[in-house]
Amino acid sequence: MHPLLVTQDLTVRFGGHVAVNAVSCAFSPGQLTAIVGPNGAGKTTYFNLISGQIRATSGRVELLGQDVTRLSVSGRTHAGLGRAFQLTNLFPRLTVLENVRLVVQARARRGFNLWSMAQSHRDLTEAAEAVLDRVRLTALAHQTVSALSHGDQRKLEVAAMIALQPRVYMFDEPTAGMSVEEAPVILDLIAGIKADPQATVLLVEHKMDVIRSLADRIIVLHNGALVADGEPGAVMASAVVQEAYLGKDLADV
């Protein structure tokens, strides 16, 4: 099966510092890949290179067989990429429904519709409502986002991702800062997305229990380089991971 996303020798340098170093990796449909590594290992930078917020110094990114290395962020989104960010990133003064409706509208490429009324596009609103229903946010549809709890805001981000219907989903610590009661809802949603055989999911995560329950595969980044790639059990047990996480000395103990 053709991979949905491929990075080939993907590298970015900031001055003398190599933040991501020649990472080559392919992501196949129907798979959830956890990306792990200590803080500063380059996980978020790797994400930024894939979604286009940062341009690569060298190497390439392929999305559904198409070279997107030179494409803008919005161009990559239209090519099938969806990303949720580490820090909550929404339209704070717009309503919950409008946040999702804007995503549906972007996907339908109707943003340059200047003369019709936005609310006359019933199909877009209905599609947005359906997504809110799926994540159980219907009751909050007309609330302003800034009035929402942190957990509901993160839930809305996942809803926006679902509305985007990408082929490649990217989650950057989706449960960060959430309470113990709230986190399972998000994880259930991600499990639901993972069930789609047409999509691949990339997940940056620190919590081992989350990784254990969701991941089909783990890749480990350390100092910007890919140091391990494989089945969760094997990778977690490998010496290189122990070293990356605990430091050489402790791993020997």
Next chain:
Amino acid sequence: MLTLISGDRPQSRILGALLLLVLLALAFAPFLFPGSRSLETAARICIFIVLVASYDLLLGYGGIVSFAHTMFFGMGAYGVGIALDRLGTGWGAMGLGALAGMALAGAVALVIALLSLRVRAIFFAMITLAIASAVAVLVSQLSGLTGGEDGMNLRIPRELTPAFRFEVLGLTVTGKILNYYLVFLGCLALFLTMLRLVNSPFGRVLLAIRENAFRAEAIGYRVVAYRAAATTLSAVIAAAAGALFAIWLRYVGPSTVLGMEIMMDILLIVVIGGMGTMYGAVVGTAIFVLAQNYLKTLMGGLAEATSGLPLVPDLLNPDRWLLWLGVLFILSVYFFPTGIVGRLRGAR
């Protein structure tokens, strides 16, 4: 009716009443407030509503700060002026000049936007300031074409001048009144057009970009393209308002359409009225232009009435009107940070 205002309800009874009041007052101004000074004020309100609203489209919806808005306003006005000067008096020349001014404004806005908005929004503000200053100098230097600092007196079609008179239902209607209705209806159409734009899917994208440009890009909107489109539309509409202003005044000159003071007035009115609301432009402009024109008169009356008291008449001396306008501005920003419209909607 709802379609006409693009489903953009005032969302506040007081605001709705105020808007209706302004609309009716402007629609029947020549008959309600006879006299050339009040008609002058009414026409100025009409044109500034459009000018301020077009700036709100940029600032309040797109989140883009520009200092070149009067330049685009001026392009429309000078378009009409130069066309009438070169091609001779006529409706065709007037229309052609207006269209040429609008086209030029749109083209210049698009170029500035594409060159500078890619980088950072603040860069755009600085570029517009530089270009607007350069154009103002150019206009005063090219006196052969633009009339320089003195500007140009325009010969518009006779049907729009006070010399033209006819009777309808026993009322004497002058060309001046026809000219007023050209301004009024033109401005009404432009305003409703903008209301349409901001409530369209495009307008929603602008709001999204203002809220969080990073996210707007991430969900698939090409931010540069939307900002450039908003800048261009805003410039074209400002130029249309400028063309109407030139026709109304039968004059075009740097001080009436290009001055930095006008740019300041626009900024003040947008803030007083309420950014990102469109209706803020209507309420804000009406209050501001009325204050500008009648505060002096009002203060003169008050100073006389209090002439027996110490200090008070000095404070109310008509020469101090700018001071009081400043105080009004500070108070309004302090008490209504979201503008008059924001305040009224919040109190709902």
